[in-house]
Amino acid sequence: MPVIELENVSRAFTVRSRTGLRRTSREVRAVDDLSFSVEPGEIVGYIGPNGAGKSTTIKMLTGILVPSGGSIRVAGVDPSRHRLKLAKRIGVVFGQRTTLWWDLPLRDSFAVLRRLYDVPKARHQENLATFVDLLDLGDLLDVPVRQLSLGQRMRGDIAAALLHDPEIVYLDEPTIGLDIISKTRLREFLNQVNAERRTTVILTTHDLDDIEALCNRVMVIDHGHKVYDGTLEGLRASQGAPRTLVVDLATSAGPISIDGATVLKVDGPRQWLSFPAGTSAAPLVAQVAANYPLVDLSVAEPTIEEVIARIYAS
Numbered sequence: 001m002p003v004i005e006l007e008n009v010s011r012a013f014t015v016r017s018r019t020g021l022r023r024t025s026r027e028v029r030a031v032d033d034l035s036f037s038v039e040p041g042e043i044v045g046y047i048g049p050n051g052a053g054k055s056t057t058i059k060m061l062t063g064i065l066v067p068s069g070g071s072i073r074v075a076g077v078d079p080s081r082h083r084l085k086l087a088k089r090i091g092v093v094f095g096q097r098t099t100l101w102w103d104l105p106l107r108d109s110f111a112v113l114r115r116l117y118d119v120p121k122a123r124h125q126e127n128l129a130t131f132v133d134l135l136d137l138g139d140l141l142d143v144p145v146r147q148l149s150l151g152q153r154m155r156g157d158i159a160a161a162l163l164h165d166p167e168i169v170y171l172d173e174p175t176i177g178l179d180i181i182s183k184t185r186l187r188e189f190l191n192q193v194n195a196e197r198r199t200t201v202i203l204t205t206h207d208l209d210d211i212e213a214l215c216n217r218v219m220v221i222d223h224g225h226k227v228y229d230g231t232l233e234g235l236r237a238s239q240g241a242p243r244t245l246v247v248d249l250a251t252s253a254g255p256i257s258i259d260g261a262t263v264l265k266v267d268g269p270r271q272w273l274s275f276p277a278g279t280s281a282a283p284l285v286a287q288v289a290a291n292y293p294l295v296d297l298s299v300a301e302p303t304i305e306e307v308i309a310r311i312y313a314s
């Protein structure tokens with residue numbers, strides 16, 4: 001049974017502006033006739049360009065915003081009507097701001113949250129020990145939040161969002177501004193929590209490496225509409241972005257000539273050949289092997305950046 005269900009959800013905002021003495025107002029449909037469902041334990045990447053409607057969707061899922069039309073059920077309830085009840089069952093992380101108390105050490109922030117969410121002491125201790133270990137928070141527990149680096153603070157925020165065992169977490173740009181080591185560590189942590197606890201994760205991000213590392217399913221939203229919902233591989237294939245065959249020859253050569261592929265680049269003995277999405281590399285490899293001194297080869301799939309750029313350009 002889905003843990004999140006949206007049916008024909010819309011959300012409009014009235015935007016007022018003034019030109020000279022004239023006041024005008026127009027309606028912006030931030031989310032428009034959006035339907036999807038999410039099963040427990042899924043990690044869904046929710047992506048789209050600026051202003052596509054991602055934050056508006058997440059705000060409706062948490063109950064902060066009421067839809068203008070359609071229906072939403074999260075963990076079996078209507079979020080805007082049961083916001084407080086739902087709060088115990090969800091966790092939220094906004095990369096841009098913290099939910100921790102600025103002047104309190106992390107440990108005290110966590111203790112306040114325990115009381116707020118009414119978590120039994122033993123369970124809190126157990127979770128805290130696990131997260132301190134996995135997120136390497138040991139040395140940071142007694143440091144006031146204001147003194148933490150961005151990466152340290154984000155690890156604290158993620159722990160804070162999960163300490164009450166939520167069934168669902170919404171992560172809004174959780175890796176923004178983090179260095180590559182912190183990003184990798186966070187991604188590993190999220191994968192582990194998802195695998196062990198079957199926590200459902202909705203992730204909005206502009207960092208497509210987050211999607212690669214975490215999500216089997218990706219939803220793309222544009223102008224409030226869902227424009228894609230499926231696997232990452234499917235997304236790549238659907239946009240027809242070409243694949244690349246990388247061949248290493250025994251010696252440097254000019255561009256080779258292969259039916260069904262075009263040479264993109266030559267660098268010494270290495271050549272990059274572009275061939276259409278949805279076709280096999282095997283006949284190309286056979287041609288190269290038969291006609292040139294082939295030493296090694298690999299196939300590179302289009303990057304998600306390329307695929308997304310194609311969606312937005314269409």
Ligand SMILES: Nc1ncnc2c1ncn2[C@@H]1O[C@H](COP(=O)(O)OP(=O)(O)OP(=O)(O)O)[C@@H](O)[C@H]1O
Pocket residue numbers: 013014015028029030048049050051052053054055056057
């Ligand atoms: N409170 C509001 N009042 C008026 N318009 C709003 C309001 N909130 C959002 N919008 C508009 O709704 C549209 C969707 O905004 P939203 O913040 O959901 O996009 P987003 O996909 O999260 O973008 P970003 O990636 O930049 O965060 C935008 O055109 C935005 O200007």
